[in-house]
Amino acid sequence: MEFYYFARAVVKGILRPLYRIEVIGRENFPKSGGVLLCTNHISNLDPPVVGITCKRPVSFMAKEELFRAPILKQILPNVKAFPVKRGMSDRGALRAGLALLKKGEVLGLFPEGTRSKTGKIGKGLAGAGFFALRSEASIIPCAIIGPYKLFGKLKVVYGKPIDFAPLKKEKISVEEATDIIMDEIKKLIEANQD
Incomplete structure (x- = not known):
């Protein structure tokens, strides 16, 4: 964990001034308990940007190929990333994600x-809906509003938790659950664009 906080401080010192990052809605983020943090994806810099703006440490799924790259395979596990096989249902990654949420940690997707x-x-994809319906975690939508332009302005907006309790009773599908999450991210983008 020490390396995580060290890496976060270094990355924050580099990225915050480069992209003039503004954070909105940080108060919406639960102080404790499992959190499924769902974010749109516009750049390779999204994971570190979310990592430095989120109040709590975030574990991200990262494509398996990255764990074979010489330097990244050393760094990624130390910044709480874990591998996922893309293009198929990776049961191991799904189990790892559910275990994190059950332990009261933050899973970034x-x-x-x-x-x-x-x-x-x-x-x-259905993965977000799977975690939303199969865990007791708070579901937090997040919007990264770019573009990533040097010395331009980048916004990271944390939305209010999505209440999935009534939806679970309705026995909605994982696809429907994912669509609800994506709609909330879209609303954050629309409401916060300049």
């Missing part, structure tokens, strides 16, 4: 599964 080439929000 990019429901789209990949970066948006256009900056527009895409369709979410």
Whole structure:
């Protein structure tokens, strides 16, 4: 954990002035308990930006290939990332994510599964809905509003928790749950664009 906080301080010192990051809605983030943090995905810098703006340490799923890269395979586990096989249902990654939430930690997800080439929000994959319906975690939507332009302005907006209790009773599907999360992220983007 020490390395996590050290890395966060270093990255914060670099990224905050470069992108003039403004954080909105930090008070919406639960102080304790499991949190599923769902964010749109516009850049490779999204995970560190969320990591430095979130009140609590965040564990991200990262594509398995990154854990084979020489330097990254040393760094990623130390900044709480864990591997996921893309393009298939990775049961090991799903179990690891649920275990984190059960332990009261923060699981960060990019429901789209990949970066948006256009900056527009895409369709979410079922994984976000799976975690939302299978855990007791608070579901926090988050919007990163760019573009990432040096010395431009970048916003990170944390929304209010989505109440999934009534939706669980309705026995909605994981796809429907993901759509609800994606709609909340879209609303944050629309409400906070200059």
